[in-house]
Amino acid sequence: MDNIGSIQSTILSPRQSVNTVEKESQGTSFSSVLTDALDQVSTYQRESQALTNQLVTGQVDDVHQVMIAAQKASLSLQLTVQVRNKIVESYQEIMRMQV
Numbered sequence: 001m002d003n004i005g006s007i008q009s010t011i012l013s014p015r016q017s018v019n020t021v022e023k024e025s026q027g028t029s030f031s032s033v034l035t036d037a038l039d040q041v042s043t044y045q046r047e048s049q050a051l052t053n054q055l056v057t058g059q060v061d062d063v064h065q066v067m068i069a070a071q072k073a074s075l076s077l078q079l080t081v082q083v084r085n086k087i088v089e090s091y092q093e094i095m096r097m098q099v
Helices: 002-012 014-025 030-057 063-096
Strands: none
Touching: 030 063
């Protein structure tokens, strides 16, 4: 029943919901979110490289740990590339709009 109440309040006062979202989003900017995400991707890449080096030199015996780190790095990089592609597509679409 609580879910229905929240839906009804959104339907009855959509402007209030928009104001709430705007206030919450004022805390972090889009550029800071992107910067944090890129820093995280970089961290995953460095961790994967370090574990791979440790595996090659015999310092790490757990191959699973190395593979998991490599997959994390790979997936985060793929996600970053796809987000970048969507941003570029959106920008190009906006530039094609006639004013």
